[in-house]
Amino acid sequence: MRTEYRSDTKTRQRRTIETPRSRASPGGVILSEQVDMLVVGGGINGAGIARDAAGRGLKVLLVEQDDLASHTSRWSSKLIHGGLRYLEYYEFRLVREALIEREVLLRAAPHIVRPLTFVLPHVPEMRPAWLIRLGLFLYDHLGGREILPGSKAVDLAAPGPYGAPLKPWVKRGFTYSDCWVEDSRLVVLNAMDAAERGAEILTRTRCERARRKDGTWTAELVDAAGRRRQVRARALVNAAGPWVQRFLEGGLGMRSKKRVRLVKGSHIVVPKLYDGDHPYILQNDDRRIVFAIPFEGRFTLIGTTDVPYEGDPAAVAISPEETDYLCRVVNRYFRREIEPRDVVWAYAGVRPLYDDASGNVSAVTRDYVFDVEGGDGRAPLLSIFGGKITTYRKLAEHALDKLRPHLGFGKGPWTATAPLPGGDMPGANLAAFTAQMLRAHAFVPEPLLCRWVRTYGTRLERLIGGARRLEDLGADLGGGLLEAEVDYLVAHEWARTADDILWRRTRLGLHVGEDTVARLQAKLEERPVPAQAAGRP
Structure with missing residues (x-):
């Protein structure tokens, strides 16, 4: 039995290039200019909020201590659902919101939903x-x-x-x-869209502590190589998931009446x-x-x-x-x-x-609750308790509603009709798009091309690039994982380790053996890691 319980946080990290916008202080801490919003947590809630905020013109920085979707968001039942059983607990608002979101997400990401x-x-x-x-x-x-x-x-x-x-x-x-x-993949696509709208996404970077100072948050970040960076933010979003309370008490030195x-x-x-x-x-x-x-x-x-x-x-x-x-x-x-x-x-x-x-863990609400603290000259803090993957987009909208009085942005909700990366196919018709791709790229074996369509949607054109023969896409590392796909995931989706690629960006980990893992890890160690400085691979 192959059992995977957590991401490979011990995988050796290689040197990345520092952001050209950053400068080092005499004490060795990299200083950065101020952002509007610092989001702590790269699960579905953090990525969704970063995307929504970036699309409204805010300058956003998201930090995640591991890889994107390393924890709760990755271990779901893989369903976008209304929650039929929640009706027994009279969660009508939550069920209605989730039912509406099913079709919103079907239109936004027909390749992965x-x-x-x-x-x-x-x-x-x-x-x-x-x-x-x-x-x-x-x-x-x-x-x-x-x-x-x-x-x-x-x-x-x-x-x-x-x-x-x-x-x-x-x-x-x-x-x-x-x-x-x-x-x-839903998490990664939200992070990609956020980055393409100007957000900075830093994986394997931990927010060690943050304190209010002069009307903003001053946060200290540390990456996997031990480099430190300081950032100032007008607002801080605590989307740390299972660590939300620990970050409140340890990283921020605060208490909340709400509990996780x-x-x-x-x-x-x-x-x-x-x-x-x-x-x-x-x-x-x-x-x-x-x-x-x-x-x-x-x-x-x-x-x-x-x-x-x-x-x-x-x-x-x-x-x-x-x-x-x-x-x-x-x-x-x-x-x-x-x-x-x-x-x-x-x-x-x-x-x-x-x-x-609730005395029964199965009856505990799956709805989300915000704890908003600040105002009157104090930089706002929004902490998220609860939530479910189906309603992440509405959660992000409601989070921005809570922060609007503090940040003063003008643009309203926009994500309900905006496709996620790869989802911009005509009529959100996956079958028609698949048929079109099979005609356009007949040199790619049909099972492989169909997997790419379901994984990358319209972005598979970037993966294939100018290739005209299967050989142009590089060697097969095993299970249909071609070198071109690895290159794409490293360049565009923050993939750094074999675990990132085989278990989070794809599900190929179920289909390949240790020989593929070894070949993939060797390839990753050979190629330079793209600059993560701007957070936009």
Whole structure:
């Protein structure tokens, strides 16, 4: 079993080029000019806020202590969804916002967001059919659905793909729509768009401390090589995710009445359980739900758990008990049963939920809460508690609303109709664009080109460049990872290590062996690292 729990923070770092805009003080600290906003945290919330702010004309600096999407945003269930089960907790505002966002993101990034038809087997002793129908009716209508199909009842005992993988006791069910997302790529695309609109993105750079001084924040940054940099910011955004409270207390020397509640969610990946591209949502006796989702062609992704967590968020790992739990839920429904030895990959992440004092971790709100502190001559601080990947864009809009009185920018919301990098294909029609690319680049094998389309969208033209033969794209390092793709990821997407490329920019880590990892790492060590000074590779 290959298990990956955290990013490779010990990978050797190579020298980068200092920003030409920076200058060194006599004490050796690199000084920089003032920015409007310093964002601490390179997960989905931080990247989304940086993008929104940069698009409104603000001068933005984002710092992330590891790689982009190294932690919570990378360990999701990879879904853009309204949260059907949240209706049971009367989270109507959150569900409505999330339902609307599904179609906004479908239009903005059709290469990494795609529709899914979920199958919900009915278990009468858990929830009556009328209650599920009511929930699905609300799910269909709360969000002003335009693209996705509505829900319907299905006969799972009849011949057909939905019922075929299930055990005979499952007779009835329902289908409804939600979406898949490449979660870590969503983070990277937001950071790319922010950079292209003028933001500075610094990965592997930690904000060690920040203090208010003369109406601004003075922050001390340190990179992986130990170089220090000082920056002044008119506003500071604490988007540190699981570290939000630790950064408040340690990095800023402050306290907040709001608290973060860490909840571990774990997933397992097994050889695919059934044919078809439809996922299942499985109800368990503890009233939780577990997803079984087709994954990377040859696998099924199963998750997630809800376990209170108090350790280091960077050291989170799935437990044997969680693996057993997920296997039991799957075995209750599917004809093909699994056991822990079938797991080919597992991952765990920490959700930094807002602590609403709920006794049941599954009932803790997934909504986001801001803590805004400052004003009256004091530079503002906005800290983010909670949130979910589906609603990151609205979270960013609301964050900018909170900061507008302090920063005084004029431009209003703009991201609802703006495609993310690679998503600017005509009519957001992925099938038509794929067919066009297959004609334009017939020398690229179809499976490889289709993967590039789903990964890079229209940006694959930059990857291919002027190549006219497959040989022009360099050697195959394994699993269809060509040297040209590596060069593109290093030059444009802040990729620095094999882990960055195989597990966050792509999912090739599931398909290649250690020989590919070794060849890739050797290639990365041979090539110079682009200047990260301007934060725009």
